[in-house]
Amino acid sequence: MNTAGDCWIDQGQGELRQYDFIAPGDWSRERVAAEQAAITAALADPDRSGPAPAWLTLARRLPASLQAALIAELRSGNQIAGIASQGWPNEGSIVVTLRERFTAARQAPPAGVTWRELNDPHYAREELSQQIDAVEFLIIA
Numbered sequence: 001m002n003t004a005g006d007c008w009i010d011q012g013q014g015e016l017r018q019y020d021f022i023a024p025g026d027w028s029r030e031r032v033a034a035e036q037a038a039i040t041a042a043l044a045d046p047d048r049s050g051p052a053p054a055w056l057t058l059a060r061r062l063p064a065s066l067q068a069a070l071i072a073e074l075r076s077g078n079q080i081a082g083i084a085s086q087g088w089p090n091e092g093s094i095v096v097t098l099r100e101r102f103t104a105a106r107q108a109p110p111a112g113v114t115w116r117e118l119n120d121p122h123y124a125r126e127e128l129s130q131q132i133d134a135v136e137f138l139i140i141a
Contacts, residue, residue, distance in 0.1 A: 007035060008055045011082075019055035020082040032079070040074040043067065058083050061094050065110040066130040066137050070096055072104040073139070090135045098141040101125055 011018040021039075023032045042048060042056055052060070062070065074080070079099045088095070102115070109115050109128060117126045124140035131137075 008053065010054065016084075016086045017054070017058055018082065018084040018086060019058065021055075021080050036074060036079045039080060040071060043074070044071050055083050058085055058094060059096065061085070062096070062137050063112070063130045063132050065112040066128060066139060068110045069104075069113050069128050070139055073098060073102060076104040078103065078141070089138070092135045094137050096139045097124075098139060101141050102128065102139075 007021055007023050009020045009022050011020055023035065027035075042052075043059055046060070059070070060067070077100075081097045081099050083097075084095050085093065086095070087093070106115050106126070113128050113130050115126065115128050118124055119126075126141050128139040129136055
């Protein structure tokens with residue numbers, strides 16, 4: 001799999017981090033699904049050996065319950081579009097954007113995770129959030 005490679009585009013500037021998953025145009029639907037499965041496996045394995053790609057290091061900074069919700073979504077077939085740490089909504093926040101609405105995590109979010117339906121065309125349709133001290137972490141769809 002290509003989880004450390006060219007499908008993760010670094011859109012960050014300075015201290016701001018933004019990694020977008022953009023599959024090469026010649027990839028089949030099956031190839032994209034296989035890559036997303038590899039992403040899920042990498043997230044689910046905290047003991048993965050070797051250096052972690054930058055997007056994975058950022059995703060692993062999510063609180064454990066929100067990370068569990070993300071893994072559940074990915075296992076249900078959802079896909080990551082991007083991962084960012086850009087000082088919003090708080091300094092230190094991590095925001096993961098998914099391609100589709102939530103399925104698994106909306107039904108029963110893990111303890112400490114809150115689901116909200118937003119239906120805001122300028123922001124997101126829904127979000128999962130977890131607050132740790134003064135920092136809010138988000139998964140949006």
